[in-house]
Amino acid sequence: MSGVEVFRTLHRRRLPGDPLVLPGPWDAASARVFVEAGFAALATPSAGVAASLGYEDGAVPADEMFAAVARIVRAVDVPVSADVEGGYGLAPKELVERLLEAGAVGCNLEDSEGGVLKDPRRHADWLAEVRAVAAAERLFVNARVDTFLHGDGNPERAIERAALYVAAGADCVYPIMAPADVLPLLRSGIQGPVNALARLDGEGPSPTALGELGATRITFGPGLQRWAARALQGRAAELKP
Numbered sequence: 001m002s003g004v005e006v007f008r009t010l011h012r013r014r015l016p017g018d019p020l021v022l023p024g025p026w027d028a029a030s031a032r033v034f035v036e037a038g039f040a041a042l043a044t045p046s047a048g049v050a051a052s053l054g055y056e057d058g059a060v061p062a063d064e065m066f067a068a069v070a071r072i073v074r075a076v077d078v079p080v081s082a083d084v085e086g087g088y089g090l091a092p093k094e095l096v097e098r099l100l101e102a103g104a105v106g107c108n109l110e111d112s113e114g115g116v117l118k119d120p121r122r123h124a125d126w127l128a129e130v131r132a133v134a135a136a137e138r139l140f141v142n143a144r145v146d147t148f149l150h151g152d153g154n155p156e157r158a159i160e161r162a163a164l165y166v167a168a169g170a171d172c173v174y175p176i177m178a179p180a181d182v183l184p185l186l187r188s189g190i191q192g193p194v195n196a197l198a199r200l201d202g203e204g205p206s207p208t209a210l211g212e213l214g215a216t217r218i219t220f221g222p223g224l225q226r227w228a229a230r231a232l233q234g235r236a237a238e239l240k241p
Helices: 003-010 028-036 046-053 062-075 092-102 120-133 155-167 180-189 207-213 223-239
Strands: 080-083 106-109 140-145 172-175 195-197 217-219
Touching (some): 003 140, 028 223, 046 062, 046 223, 062 080, 062 092, 092 120, 120 140, 120 155, 140 155, 155 172, 155 180, 207 217
Parallel strands (some): 080 106, 140 172
């Protein structure tokens, strides 16, 4: 099977409590660590990659982001999905071509810009163009729903947006920052895989628990990169004369 076929298969028939866990590498070295630990696929976090390149989240030039994704892909032999934020203003054809050139099997695409939610129908039309260019099977599209991040947090509005994106061809829906107790409602109202964000500070449910609540797959945003940076800060302090 091709990389995208493997990636798509990993999302199918997940049992409750057994979600697909996708660590987020920020460079080639971290990607190799995750693969050596036994993870079957990876999903880059835009904020984590931005930090590794010396940028604030959302400020990485498109060329540098695609180059970083390509380095991660080259370093491992498992499928890699890429968080490419809102698509950097690229036309669907160029966006898909650049993702495929970098070797990514999938992508995250946000439905907000500058902290403001996009019109869901226009965004769905744009996602449909991305899907058409990708010829359905070449790229796994994870459509982020930012209702809980930049909207009013109404689960029904999140479900409405998700329905539009799934109809447009999205393979998975990502209601980022959705409270854990809302996941069962989202799961019942959303067709297809649902991505949930896991926290690493011990304040939220574990990946297994999120799976039991309805998540098909788990990502960590920039959490792993930030955890590594804090660990390095502690060691650096110990080394200081």
